[in-house]
Amino acid sequence: MPQHNATEFIKKGEKEYLHHLSIDCVLFGYHDRHLKVLLLKWKDAEKWSLPGGFIRLDENLEQAATRILNERTGLDEIFLQQFQTFGEPGRSYRSKEDVAHLSTITNAAMGPDHWLLKRTVSIGYYAVTEYSKVNPQPDHLSDECTWCEIDAVPRLIFDHNLIFSEALKALRMQIYHQPIGYNLLPEKFTLPEIHDLYETILGKALDRRNFAKKIVSLGLIKKLNERKSIGAHRSPFLYKFDKRRYDKALREGMILAF
Amino acid sequence: MPQHNATEFIKKGEKEYLHHLSIDCVLFGYHDRHLKVLLLKWKDAEKWSLPGGFIRLDENLEQAATRILNERTGLDEIFLQQFQTFGEPGRSYRSKEDVAHLSTITNAAMGPDHWLLKRTVSIGYYAVTEYSKVNPQPDHLSDECTWCEIDAVPRLIFDHNLIFSEALKALRMQIYHQPIGYNLLPEKFTLPEIHDLYETILGKALDRRNFAKKIVSLGLIKKLNERKSIGAHRSPFLYKFDKRRYDKALREGMILAF
DNA sequence: TCAAAAGTGTTCAATGTACACCCATGC
DNA sequence: GCATGGGTGTACATTGAACACTTTTGA
Numbered sequence: 049m050p051q052h053n054a055t056e057f058i059k060k061g062e063k064e065y066l067h068h069l070s071i072d073c074v075l076f077g078y079h080d081r082h083l084k085v086l087l088l089k090w091k092d093a094e095k096w097s098l099p100g101g102f103i104r105l106d107e108n109l110e111q112a113a114t115r116i117l118n119e120r121t122g123l124d125e126i127f128l129q130q131f132q133t134f135g136e137p138g139r140s141y142r143s144k145e146d147v148a149h150l151s152t153i154t155n156a157a158m159g160p161d162h163w164l165l166k167r168t169v170s171i172g173y174y175a176v177t178e179y180s181k182v183n184p185q186p187d188h189l190s191d192e193c194t195w196c197e198i199d200a201v202p203r204l205i206f207d208h209n210l211i212f213s214e215a216l217k218a219l220r221m222q223i224y225h226q227p228i229g230y231n232l233l234p235e236k237f238t239l240p241e242i243h244d245l246y247e248t249i250l251g252k253a254l255d256r257r258n259f260a261k262k263i264v265s266l267g268l269i270k271k272l273n274e275r276k277s278i279g280a281h282r283s284p285f286l287y288k289f290d291k292r293r294y295d296k297a298l299r300e301g302m303i304l305a306f
Numbered sequence: 307m308p309q310h311n312a313t314e315f316i317k318k319g320e321k322e323y324l325h326h327l328s329i330d331c332v333l334f335g336y337h338d339r340h341l342k343v344l345l346l347k348w349k350d351a352e353k354w355s356l357p358g359g360f361i362r363l364d365e366n367l368e369q370a371a372t373r374i375l376n377e378r379t380g381l382d383e384i385f386l387q388q389f390q391t392f393g394e395p396g397r398s399y400r401s402k403e404d405v406a407h408l409s410t411i412t413n414a415a416m417g418p419d420h421w422l423l424k425r426t427v428s429i430g431y432y433a434v435t436e437y438s439k440v441n442p443q444p445d446h447l448s449d450e451c452t453w454c455e456i457d458a459v460p461r462l463i464f465d466h467n468l469i470f471s472e473a474l475k476a477l478r479m480q481i482y483h484q485p486i487g488y489n490l491l492p493e494k495f496t497l498p499e500i501h502d503l504y505e506t507i508l509g510k511a512l513d514r515r516n517f518a519k520k521i522v523s524l525g526l527i528k529k530l531n532e533r534k535s536i537g538a539h540r541s542p543f544l545y546k547f548d549k550r551r552y553d554k555a556l557r558e559g560m561i562l563a564f
Numbered sequence: 565t566c567a568a569a570a571g572t573g574t575t576c577a578a579t580g581t582a583c584a585c586c587c588a589t590g591c
Numbered sequence: 592g593c594a595t596g597g598g599t600g601t602a603c604a605t606t607g608a609a610c611a612c613t614t615t616t617g618a
Contacts, residue, residue: 067325067326068325068326068327106395107395109427133367133429137363137365167324167364169324169361171427239571255608257571257572257610258607258608258609278569278570279569280568281568281570281616282568282570282571283615285570285571498596515582515583515598515599515600516580516582518599537590538591538595539589539594540597541589542596542597
């Protein structure tokens with residue numbers, strides 16, 4: 049039962065969602081050596097936030113997070129990771145200004161007991177996607193939904209800056225224990241491409257030769273007898289993921305060091 | 307405002323705690339080469355559970371977890387780690403039997419809309435303590451609170467077996483990145499003692515000589531000019547933690563490999 | 565022929581791993 | 592003197608880190 053507008057959401061949401069709980073998603077987007085994060089801008093204000101939402105009465109947490117991201121991006125089959133739960137009292141709607149603004153943009157009177165204004169504990173999820181084909185859609189409360197370079201994240205509402213930075217920390221930790229890239233690279237990709245991916249996510253330079261040795265020795269990718277033509281340069285070999293081994297590494301973990 | 311009995315808790319809790327949310331704690335106890343976990347047994351039944359509780363309206367999550375454990379153990383200054391949040395619909399009070407039993411032991415009529423029976427998302431915390439001086443106290447709903455060997459954990463209610471095993475996994479992961487032992491060992495301890503601690507928590511044998519080299523080379527512990535008398539055997543040297551470096555490693559992490 | 569990017573291998577240092585003997589102590 | 596547990600060092604294998612030249616391509 050999708051809400052058709054913000055006013056309805058404010059009024060009817062009370063009966064459709066779990067109170068005191070929300071989900072915030074940090075969706076990282078990778079493309080061409082850039083790592084970005086999906087942000088929303090509140091209507092008629094310079095207030096930015098992470099995409100978030102509430103949990104339906106009978107929905108599990110991961111489904112809810114998937115739905116929230118799907119509504120903003122159209123993406124399906126997002127590989128989500130729950131990373132932390134944030135519950136400081138007063139973490140949301142601490143300022144009267146935020147409340148007044150919410151009231152204005154939703155055109156709804158909200159008493160202090162309104163369900164949306166109650167103390168809310170937020171479960172944080174993150175995911176990574178290839179962003180070049182995503183067309184971000186604002187939600188009811190926003191007039192903009194856009195990718196933002198992770199080094200240029202503005203001040204966000206509530207504790208969303210904390211949530212973002214914890215997500216980035218978790219992502220960078222995860223990359224040492226689980227494979228990454230299957231959804232971020234084309235089916236066939238070159239070593240320089242996956243090398244750029246790792247450098248971008250980790251935010252640091254990795255020696256080309258050592259990287260190639262390690263990534264190949266993990267056995268998750270295999271070299272093809274094809275090259276990619278990249279113009280006035282030597283043509284790099286193409287590789288593809290060995291899906292069996294990739295999935296095994298996803299399940300069982302691995303150890304990587306750079 | 308502590309509840310004095312289960313009936314009061316059932317009735318008045320509605321206004322004192324956040325709905326739809328709970329905290330479950332996995333408290334590991336170490337002593338003399340044994341790793342145990344604190345469990346509660348429901349009144350008049352062979353139903354075991356992890357210690358858990360609810361979050362007061364103005365309490366932060368870690369305070370709530372600390373309070374819950376403090377009520378069971380009297381312990382203060384517990385180093386808690388939030389590790390995962392569990393929210394499958396139907397994870398708690400799925401069976402009518404459980405509901406009926408709760409109703410019986412609390413002597414309270416509970417309709418299907420009772421706050422305790424609503425869908426509840428539980429935030430998992432774990433901690434480790436020295437258990438030999440702890441006198442576990444049952445809560446309102448239990449008639450037993452006791453340490454159980456981690457290899458002999460019985461069937462637990464709800465999804466508590468899952469919560470327990472995820473906590474154990476997280477603890478064993480953490481031990482590679484953060485120092486452990488400050489609260490688990492006496493102020494002065496021997497290398498064999500800390501060696502036993504690591505073997506017990508990890509559940510595997512570690513080479514004595516290599517362990518000593520690594521743990522000393524981390525610089526977190528320092529050798530004293532004292533030995534411990536252990537009867538008819540060579541007296542091992544005593545060590546103590548270097549608190550400054552220990553705290554630094556807690557904050558910044560470290561890397562350990564066994 | 566030149567500029568730009570890709571491919572590749574070796575050396576050295578550090579770390580991890582396996583392993584065994586002697587020493588101290590109290591009975 | 593003996594049983595028990597503690598202390599210690601070495602050799603080898605593995606891994607990580609640093610590093611530079613040659614090849615390919617199209618303009």
